[in-house]
Amino acid sequence: MGLRTQTIESQELLTTKDKVGTSLMAKIQSHSLWNESIKRLKKNKTAIISLYFIIFVVLVAALAPVIAPYPYDLQNVDATLQGPSLKYLLGTDALGRDILSRLIYGARISMAIAVFTALVSLFMGTLYGAVSGWFGGKVDAILMRLVDTLYSVPALVLLVLAKVVIESSGYFHDPEFRALFSIFGALSIYGWMGMARIVRGQVLQAKEMSYVEAARALGIQQFSIVSRHIIPNILGPVIVTLTFQIPSNVMFESFLSFIGLGLQPPFSSWGVLANEGWRSLRSFPHLILSPGIAIFLTMLAFNMLGDGLRDAFDPKMK
Amino acid sequence: MEKEKLFDAYKIFMGLMALMGLIMSFFGFGIPFFWTTFGILVLGSFIVVVIKQNMLSYLLKRCFEAGITLFIIATLVFLLLRLMPGGPFDAEKALPPEVMANLAAKYNLDAPLYQQFFQYMNQLVHGDLGESYKYIGRPVSTIIGDTFPVSFQLGVYALILSYLVGIPLGVIAANKHNSWLDSSSMFVAMSGVSLPSFLTGAIFIFLFCFQWKLLPPGSWEGPSFYILPVLTLGLRPAAIIARLTRSSVLDVIRSDFVRTAYAKGLSQRVILFKHVLKNSLIPVLTYSGPLIADILSGAFIIEMIFSIPGMGKHLILSVTNRDYPLVLGLALLFSVILVLCNLVVDLFYAVVDPRIQLA
Numbered sequence: 001m002g003l004r005t006q007t008i009e010s011q012e013l014l015t016t017k018d019k020v021g022t023s024l025m026a027k028i029q030s031h032s033l034w035n036e037s038i039k040r041l042k043k044n045k046t047a048i049i050s051l052y053f054i055i056f057v058v059l060v061a062a063l064a065p066v067i068a069p070y071p072y073d074l075q076n077v078d079a080t081l082q083g084p085s086l087k088y089l090l091g092t093d094a095l096g097r098d099i100l101s102r103l104i105y106g107a108r109i110s111m112a113i114a115v116f117t118a119l120v121s122l123f124m125g126t127l128y129g130a131v132s133g134w135f136g137g138k139v140d141a142i143l144m145r146l147v148d149t150l151y152s153v154p155a156l157v158l159l160v161l162a163k164v165v166i167e168s169s170g171y172f173h174d175p176e177f178r179a180l181f182s183i184f185g186a187l188s189i190y191g192w193m194g195m196a197r198i199v200r201g202q203v204l205q206a207k208e209m210s211y212v213e214a215a216r217a218l219g220i221q222q223f224s225i226v227s228r229h230i231i232p233n234i235l236g237p238v239i240v241t242l243t244f245q246i247p248s249n250v251m252f253e254s255f256l257s258f259i260g261l262g263l264q265p266p267f268s269s270w271g272v273l274a275n276e277g278w279r280s281l282r283s284f285p286h287l288i289l290s291p292g293i294a295i296f297l298t299m300l301a302f303n304m305l306g307d308g309l310r311d312a313f314d315p316k317m318k
Numbered sequence: 319m320e321k322e323k324l325f326d327a328y329k330i331f332m333g334l335m336a337l338m339g340l341i342m343s344f345f346g347f348g349i350p351f352f353w354t355t356f357g358i359l360v361l362g363s364f365i366v367v368v369i370k371q372n373m374l375s376y377l378l379k380r381c382f383e384a385g386i387t388l389f390i391i392a393t394l395v396f397l398l399l400r401l402m403p404g405g406p407f408d409a410e411k412a413l414p415p416e417v418m419a420n421l422a423a424k425y426n427l428d429a430p431l432y433q434q435f436f437q438y439m440n441q442l443v444h445g446d447l448g449e450s451y452k453y454i455g456r457p458v459s460t461i462i463g464d465t466f467p468v469s470f471q472l473g474v475y476a477l478i479l480s481y482l483v484g485i486p487l488g489v490i491a492a493n494k495h496n497s498w499l500d501s502s503s504m505f506v507a508m509s510g511v512s513l514p515s516f517l518t519g520a521i522f523i524f525l526f527c528f529q530w531k532l533l534p535p536g537s538w539e540g541p542s543f544y545i546l547p548v549l550t551l552g553l554r555p556a557a558i559i560a561r562l563t564r565s566s567v568l569d570v571i572r573s574d575f576v577r578t579a580y581a582k583g584l585s586q587r588v589i590l591f592k593h594v595l596k597n598s599l600i601p602v603l604t605y606s607g608p609l610i611a612d613i614l615s616g617a618f619i620i621e622m623i624f625s626i627p628g629m630g631k632h633l634i635l636s637v638t639n640r641d642y643p644l645v646l647g648l649a650l651l652f653s654v655i656l657v658l659c660n661l662v663v664d665l666f667y668a669v670v671d672p673r674i675q676l677a
Contacts, residue, residue, distance in 0.1 A: 149387050152660075153394065154611070154652035156618065160637050161398045161645075168403050251514060255619055258516055259634060274516055278623070285524050292517030299512035307508075 037236070040312040047308025050301035057298055058115075061107040070098040072105035073266035081284055090290050093276055099290055102268040106291065109180060109269040111298075114249035117187040118242055124188070125195025126231065126238065132196070133203025134226050144200065147193050155190060159252065162186035163261060179263045183256055187249055198241045202234035209233075236313030243306035247299040254295055270295050328362065364662065373665065380664075384657045388650060392442065395649045396435060399642050406451040406640040425451065438646070447650075448643035452636070458647035461632065466651070468538055469621065469628035473614040475548040480556035485602070487556075488563025489590055492571060504564065510557025519550045519623040536625035547624045551617045555609055562605055566598035573597075600671060607663035611656035 041047055060067065069089075076096035084091045090099040132143040150158075163186035172178035206212065207230065215225045231238075250270075256262035257271025258278070265272055270291045277288025368377050407413060407421050422428040426437060441448055447458035487507065491500045526546060527535035534543055570576065571594055579589045618630025629648065636644040 149390050152387050152653050152656050153391050153649065154656060156633060157395070157645075157649045157652055160634060161395065164637055165398055165401050170403065247512065254514055254516075258619065259622060261634065274514070278516060278520060281520055281524060282528055285520070288517065288520045292514060292520065295514045296509075296512055296517060299514075300509060303508055303512055 037312045041308055044308040044311065046304050047312075050304040050308070053297065053301040054305065057107055057301075058111060060104055061111040064104045064108045068101040068104040070101040072102050072268045073097065074101075081280070083286060091286055093287060094280060097266075099273070099287070102273055103270070103290055103294055106268040106270045106273055107294065109263065109267070110250055110253055110271070110295075113180065113184050113187065113253045114246045117184055117191055117249045118245045120188040121191035121195045121245060122238070122242055124192035126199050128192065129196040129199025130203050130226050130231065133200040134207060134222070134230070136204070140200070147196055151193055158190055159186045159256065160261065162189045163256065176263070176267045179267070183253055183262050187252055191245060191249065194245070195238070195241055198237055199234065202237055203230055206230045206234055240306055240310045240313060243302060243309055247302040250295060250299055250302075328366065333359070360662070364665070368665070373668070380661055384661070387657060388653055391653045392439070392646065392650060393435075395646055396438065399640070399645055400431060402640065404640055406642060408640070447647040450641055450644045452639045452641045452644070458643050461644065462629070462647060462651060465627060465629040465632060468626060469630065470614055472538075472544075472547055472551065472617065472620070472626060472628060475544060476551035476555070476613055476617070477610060479548055479552035480559055483552070484556040484559025485563050485595070487560040489567055489595060491560070492564045492567035493590055495568060504561065507557040507560040510553050511561070513553065515550055515554065515617070515619050516623060518553055519546070519620065522546045522550060523623070538626045547620050547626060550623070551613065551620045555613065558605065558609075559602055562601050563598065566601045567594055570594050570598040600667070603663055603666060607660040608656070611652070611659040614655055
């Protein structure tokens, strides 16, 4: 793994003082830091099961066109609102579309939005937080005040406004992509701030460590100290935050689509399906169950994995 | 000493008043009473805390900062709104250009943007949120005044429920660490965190309203109407609070003073709910600021599911209608709530933990 070798390299820089002893120690220690964490994670059965479930969902989402029994918008007007049967495993909706296929295609959009938003938040948040934490002082005060102010805009207001602004900007012509990108953009605008706060706090702590001092003494450029030494060392909390961000993105996406601000049918996401199911709850309760349970299980898996990761990276925090 | 006693008496009195108000509001009458007592309670404890901790200068500083924050938010939302194409008077059937021009002139929409901005800010500092474009002739403050109490009431009940369920659950789970009780209650809490509220709401409505016909599925007219929305809204925060409490209690329960308390022969109940709980409330408190703001400012999904006449629907509709004053008013209201909640939480830090010095 690239990350691990970087950590080892950073530790090796310390070894100029004491060639044999420290280098050996550093190697063993840095080696075991990740190994121990992974070992601890492997012992945690719920986390591992969750991980397999997440991999399964991601695979289903990626392979949607291959494994979905029908296209997501194929209507069969002879078989509307059917219950589960052999032909339609989860039944059909009001237009005779296969729910299972729509669920599989929905996984694609829900997961894509959740994961890409988390990645953008990761990138922006790490950059912003690292700059803020590393430079400290006035830079930190100004940058963090900015985040605090943006954070005081209620999430919903910011999400809805950003979503509508992006959607109506007129850059996108394909309706599916437009809705997709606007949700993704709105969630990213909101999501990076939490990550920036975490990273900034961690960098503030890490920059007082002796390995950073050593790197400075060796005359390493500031940029590489942060990017190659500090960031690899604070990856634990960052990964944990990332893992917790994905389910909250899934939730926000489904909320937006549920209230009709997200994707519109015939396109399918779990929120869209939930909205359709909600409208026919009285007579056809099975329609809301399948997307609801899909969201529930995915969020549960991510939350449990996040818990497991947190315990694995920082056993004290349990 | 005298002052201390006075504060205690005041606290007990206000607590009782608020409790009475709460119970009365639940049965549909005395909503203004509930409001007043609640307001006095919050304001009163605010003043008590401020005087007790000599935090007046800190408070003033925070208020000043809050003012700046609100100004920035107003500017930001104002600009974002104007970035959106389309105007408030676009209709399916386009109005004649003369009418559009008149409308724009009436609401000063034909002036340059900076003039509109200054005009709005001028209104704002005079306490005027303007008139809605969509609900002609209705001031934004009236719309908020009509819908906010409902959202607020729903939020307060859900908050009370989530603290009442979450904190004991967390303490019990931590006390029986690694037992079946711990793991099962934490699994329930984890499920509660992961359940989307529309699924819970749908299941509740389907079972309680359609199948068993026990409770009404929508509207907001009396105690029986409150139960399902409050349960649905309170479930997730209760679960989060339970998890927070548990992990924080686990931290505290291993500390030396707890061992001392056991050695002194105190009963477990006293140790847990007096000594341990008091010391493990900080994480719960930290989470409370955003949580309270979030829940009070209208759980719009819940309001939509149970067709509750709260603020939630206005937030969405006003954006799609380009009802600029209403969006701005709601955004500012939400921000004020959030800023206030965070301030109150920060003040309470100092109460819960005297070691924390607010500068």
